[in-house]
Amino acid sequence: MTTSAGSVVKAQPWNDPSARPYVQIERISKAFGDFKAVDDVSLKIYKGEIFCLLGASGCGKTTLLRMLGGFETPTSGRIFIDGEDMTDVPPYERPVNMMFQSYALFPHMDVEHNVAFGLKQDRIARAEIQERVATMLDLVKMTDFAKRKPHQLSGGQRQRVALARSLVKRPKLLLLDEPLGALDKKLREHTQFELISLQDKLGVTFIVVTHDQEEAMTLASRIGVMNHGEIVQAGTPSEIYEFPGSKFVADFVGSVNMFEGKLIEDEPEYVRIHSAEMGGTIYVSHGISAPPEATVWAAVRPEKIFMSTTAPEGSTDNLVRGAVQDIAYLGDLSIYLVKLPTGKIVRVTQPNTSRHAEAISWEQQVYLSWDATSPVVVTR
Amino acid sequence: MTGRGLVVALPYLWLLMFFVVPFVIVLKISFSDVDLAIPPYKPLLEWVGKNSLAIKLNFNNYAFLFTDSLYLRAFWNSIRVAFISTLLCLAIGYPMAYGIARARPALRNVLLLLVILPFWTSLLLRVYAWIGLFKANGVINNILLSLGLIHEPLTMLFTPFAMYVGIVYSYLPFLILPLYANLEKMDWQLLEAAEDLGCRPWQAFYKITLPLSRNGILAGCMLVFIPTVGEFVIPVLLGGPNALMIGRVLWDEFFSNRAWPVASAVAILLLILLVPFMMWYQNVQARESAGAR
Numbered sequence: 001m002t003t004s005a006g007s008v009v010k011a012q013p014w015n016d017p018s019a020r021p022y023v024q025i026e027r028i029s030k031a032f033g034d035f036k037a038v039d040d041v042s043l044k045i046y047k048g049e050i051f052c053l054l055g056a057s058g059c060g061k062t063t064l065l066r067m068l069g070g071f072e073t074p075t076s077g078r079i080f081i082d083g084e085d086m087t088d089v090p091p092y093e094r095p096v097n098m099m100f101q102s103y104a105l106f107p108h109m110d111v112e113h114n115v116a117f118g119l120k121q122d123r124i125a126r127a128e129i130q131e132r133v134a135t136m137l138d139l140v141k142m143t144d145f146a147k148r149k150p151h152q153l154s155g156g157q158r159q160r161v162a163l164a165r166s167l168v169k170r171p172k173l174l175l176l177d178e179p180l181g182a183l184d185k186k187l188r189e190h191t192q193f194e195l196i197s198l199q200d201k202l203g204v205t206f207i208v209v210t211h212d213q214e215e216a217m218t219l220a221s222r223i224g225v226m227n228h229g230e231i232v233q234a235g236t237p238s239e240i241y242e243f244p245g246s247k248f249v250a251d252f253v254g255s256v257n258m259f260e261g262k263l264i265e266d267e268p269e270y271v272r273i274h275s276a277e278m279g280g281t282i283y284v285s286h287g288i289s290a291p292p293e294a295t296v297w298a299a300v301r302p303e304k305i306f307m308s309t310t311a312p313e314g315s316t317d318n319l320v321r322g323a324v325q326d327i328a329y330l331g332d333l334s335i336y337l338v339k340l341p342t343g344k345i346v347r348v349t350q351p352n353t354s355r356h357a358e359a360i361s362w363e364q365q366v367y368l369s370w371d372a373t374s375p376v377v378v379t380r
Numbered sequence: 381m382t383g384r385g386l387v388v389a390l391p392y393l394w395l396l397m398f399f400v401v402p403f404v405i406v407l408k409i410s411f412s413d414v415d416l417a418i419p420p421y422k423p424l425l426e427w428v429g430k431n432s433l434a435i436k437l438n439f440n441n442y443a444f445l446f447t448d449s450l451y452l453r454a455f456w457n458s459i460r461v462a463f464i465s466t467l468l469c470l471a472i473g474y475p476m477a478y479g480i481a482r483a484r485p486a487l488r489n490v491l492l493l494l495v496i497l498p499f500w501t502s503l504l505l506r507v508y509a510w511i512g513l514f515k516a517n518g519v520i521n522n523i524l525l526s527l528g529l530i531h532e533p534l535t536m537l538f539t540p541f542a543m544y545v546g547i548v549y550s551y552l553p554f555l556i557l558p559l560y561a562n563l564e565k566m567d568w569q570l571l572e573a574a575e576d577l578g579c580r581p582w583q584a585f586y587k588i589t590l591p592l593s594r595n596g597i598l599a600g601c602m603l604v605f606i607p608t609v610g611e612f613v614i615p616v617l618l619g620g621p622n623a624l625m626i627g628r629v630l631w632d633e634f635f636s637n638r639a640w641p642v643a644s645a646v647a648i649l650l651l652i653l654l655v656p657f658m659m660w661y662q663n664v665q666a667r668e669s670a671g672a673r
Contacts, residue, residue, distance in 0.1 A: 071572055091575045104573035108591050117587075118577030169577065 012236075013046040014222065020083075022047040022205055023068070023173060028077035029229075030063050037063040039229035040077075045222075050199055050206040052216040054253070055226035061209045064226070065175050068207060069098045082172055092121075097171040101178040103162035105150040111137070111161050112146040118169045136164040139198065156187050163195075167202065176208045180215060192218045213253050217241070225249050241301075246380050250299040257305070257346050259298045259375075266292055271377060272317070273298055279342040283317035285372035290379045297378050302349040304374040307336065307366050319369045322346060324362055338366060410644035411437045420638045441645035451629060451646065455653070458626040461615070462608035465547040466555075469604045470597065472548065473555040477596075478589075480556075481563035492560070495553050507546055507617050514542050514618070538620025546614040551607070555600035562596025562668065563589075595668040602661035606654055626650055 013019035021044035030038040038060040045051045053061040066072045068079060070091035078087045086094055097118070105114050115136055119129045137143045140160040150158055159179070166174055179195065180188045196219060199206050210216050216223050217237045224234040225248075233245045244250035247258060259282060261275030266287070273282040273296060282298045290296055306312070312319065322338040325345065329352075336348045346368060360366060412421040413436075428434045445451040480491045498506060513519045514536040521533040536542050566589065574584035612627030619625070626646065633643035 069576060071575075091572070092578050092580055096576075098573075098576045100569055100573055102567065102569055104567065104569045106570060106573070106588060117574070121578035121583070165577070 013049075014044065019046060021045060021080075022049075022082055023207070024080040025064075025068075026078045026080070028064070028067060028074045028079065030060075030067060030072060031075045036229050038067070038074075041229070041231050042077075043224060043231060043234065045205065045207065047205055048203055049221045050196070050208060050219050052208045052210055052220035052223045053226055054210055054213060054216040054223050056252070057211060059226040060229035061211075061226045062177060063229075065098075065177055065207065065209045068173070069096055069175050070094050095172040096175060097166040097169055097173075098175040099162050099166045099177065099179055101181055103150075103158050103182075105158060105161055105165070107150055110147050110149050111142060111153070114150070114161055115165045115168050118165065122169070132168055136168045139201075140164045155182050155184075156191065159183060159191065163198070167198075167204065170202075171204060173205050173207065176206060178210055179208060181210075181212075188215070189218075195219060217253075223253075225252060227252075242376070244299065244376055244378065246378050247297055247299070250297075250376065250378060255302055255347055256299045257302065259300070259344075261296060261298060263290060263292055263294050263296055266290070270372070273377070277342060277344050278320055279340055279344075280320050281317050282375055283315070283372050284375045284377055286377075288377045288379070290377075294379065298375040299378060300370055300375045302335070302347040304370050305346070305348045306369050307338070307348050307350060307360065308369075309360065309364065309366055311367050312369050318372065318375075319367060320346075321365065321367055324360060324364045324366055327360075327362065336360065336366075338368060406644045406647055409640050410441055410648050411439070412641050413438050414639055414641055419640065421640050438641070441641045442649070444642060445645055445649060450624075451626075454624050454626045454629045455649070457624050458609045458611075459653075461543070461547070461623075461625065462605050462611075465544060465551065465608050466601050466605045468544060468548045469552050469555045470601060473552050473559060473600065474597070476552075477556045477559035477563055477600075480560050481566065482568070488564075492557075495556050498550075499553065503550060504613065506550065507614055510542065510546050510549070510618060511537060514545075537618065538622075540619065540623070543615050543619030543623055546618040547608055547611065550614060551604045554603040554607075558599040558603060559593065559596040562593050562599075566592055595664050598664045599661060599668065602657055602664070606657055606661070609654060610650055 023043070023045040025041055025043040025045075028038055028041045029036065041060075041064060043051075053064060055061045063072060067074050068081075070086070070089060074087060078085060080086065081094070081096065086096075106117065109117065112133060115133045116129050119132060124132075134143070137146055140163055142157065142160050142164065145153060145157060145161075150161070153161065159182070163179070180191055183191060192215060206219075208216070208219055210219075220237055222234060222236055223240050224231045225240060226232065227248055233240060233249045235243070240249060240253050244253065244256075250256045251258065259273075259275040259278045261273040261277065261282060263271060264274045264281070265272035268287045270286070271284050271288055273284070274280075275282055275298065284298065288296070311321075320340055322340040324336055325339045326337040328335040331352070333349050333351045336350065338346045338348060340346060348368060408424055409421055412424055414420060415422045424435055424437065426434050426436060476495070480488055480495075483491060511518070515521075516533040516535070516537070518537070520536065521530075524530045525533065570588050570592075571581075571584045574588050575581065579587060610627045611625060612631060615623040615625040616628055616631075630643050630646045630650075633639045633646060637643075
């Protein structure tokens with residue numbers, strides 16, 4: 001996985017019960033007719049965070065963002081920003097700015113006027129406007145394009161102008177709707193890191209909506225995974241990835257092998273699961289809270305599975321045999337799809353550390369195994 | 381000639397036959413002398429002597445237009461009426477076009493159909509319908525009288541009021557349609573962006589929607605203004621004898637006075653007056669279709 005900004009953030013205010021949340025969302029719901037777009041969401045976001053709302057399209061993440069911006073009125077619940085109730089404040093009076101997915105640059109104004117627009121609206125002195133616009137354009141490296149109209153800019157340049165325009169008013173909170181969605185892959189990766197360093201420099205709190213889990217992992221201090229209008233899990237990228245709380249999160253963030261099974265031993269220090277799907281037993285070195293004999297799912301990430309042509313020594317737990325069905329060579333790593341005797345397909349990734357490694361080929365019989373610490377057991 | 385050449389030639393041939401040739405004839409008549417004959421003007425070319433052909437251009441018809449104040453007043457009045465009508469159409473048509481553009485897509489087509497619906501009846505019939513509404517014992521007066529709101533009928537027919545109602549009513553679709561076509565392309569998220577940056581809704585309209593719909597406004601206004609300047613039927617039927625419009629002067633010169641040369645001069649002058657507006661309109665259209673703002 002890519003480096004996470006979460007590891008750079010020094011303090012973790014969300015673990016400190018005495019810390020004051022900067023943005024507080026209290027039991028927000030939004031219904032469009034019978035359809036509940038956002039369903040009873042509560043969130044606390046702290047100053048200086050990059051909080052990513054991650055979810056598939058239609059999960060309600062954009063509606064939640066639009067409620068923070070003031071473009072939708074919640075059906076119920078309240079929104080506080082920096083201690084003030086903002087629920088019924090119109091967008092033009094909120095200390096919040098938004099960067100739209102389409103960028104929404106004004107086509108009849110050049111770059112400079114686009115960026116200056118919000119400042120002019122606040123009747124700020126002309127000299128100060130000029131200075132702040134110049135500083136902002138410098139920060140996003142668009143000074144040379146100040147006199148261009150939006151249709152004369154490339155996608156990446158438009159994205160920078162949109163960013164400058166939404167940051168120049170020094171909002172308490174910046175909302176970004178799929179900020180990198182319109183950029184190609186290379187540019188997107190590059191811009192992700194620029195966005196992080198810019199946020200770090202300005203100290204503005206960011207809330208980012210994205211459907212791209214890799215983007216969320218890269219940008220976020222914390223991620224809120226959304227599904228059907230609810231926040232299913234909120235946590236740092238590594239928490240979300242390594243300790244998913246449900247099948248949905250485990251499956252949505254990264255790829256995962258899910259083995260359904262029955263709890264056969266449930267001790268405080270370990271559990272043992274019999275999985276008919278896998279055709280073996282899974283030993284996990286941490287306890288869980290579930291009734292005995294309960295149906296549980298053990299999630300094992302593809303990169304945490306060891307693959308070998310000879311049987312590893314030791315226990316028969318966490319060990320299974322299968323035939324390689326498919327190989328995808330991606331350069332830096334390879335993906336193997338291994339078919340178990342039960343018919344289950346297991347996904348394994350292995351880094352291509354050596355240029356001349358002895359290749360595992362199609363139809364070959366392999367042993368798959370993993371550490372007792374690797375599986376995550378979820379009950380829903 | 382290739383098939384492609386033929387396709388291009390056909391419309392040009394059409395324009396030549398039905399636009400350029402008649403125009404040249406009118407231009408020719410405007411330089412000729414009146415004559416008691418059929419047709420009532422003298423030819424421009426005349427054989428003088430044996431082998432010389434003389435061309436005689438009479439500029440008196442044009443000079444005459446500037447000596448009698450009637451013509452200048454008629455021109456001025458036509459422009460004034462056209463200008464006021466255009467403003468009224470804009471004031472009524474902009475909100476309508478805006479409303480249609482922001483309606484649900486399913487509703488939009490119905491509303492557009494309602495705008496176009498009057499075209500399914502002849503203009504003349506529709507103007508006569510207004511006479512029926514406006515006249516002394518017409519629908520409006522009868523209703524007001526029976527409600528006891530007035531005690532004698534209001535004079536509405538043959539007033540500037542009736543004329544403006546007729547013109548605005550007839551030309552409103554010409555303003556709404558190009559304006560709608562423009563507003564329909566508008567990205568409404570721009571308004572949210574403006575509000576996000578501190579604009580109240582009316583400020584966002586003034587700073588974003590209005591400048592972006594400029595080409596639609598200009599196109600619509602030209603489509604109302606240009607034909608209204610030469611409008612004949614509506615001022616005559618609803619505006620009464622005092623409505624001095626250039627279209628009417630032209631009619632009188634042509635049919636009542638049988639002064640074809642003067643009538644032609646009026647027509648040519650009207651055309652010269654309107655050419656700049658037409659060129660402007662063309663320019664706006666070209667910009668609009670090029671998509672530049």
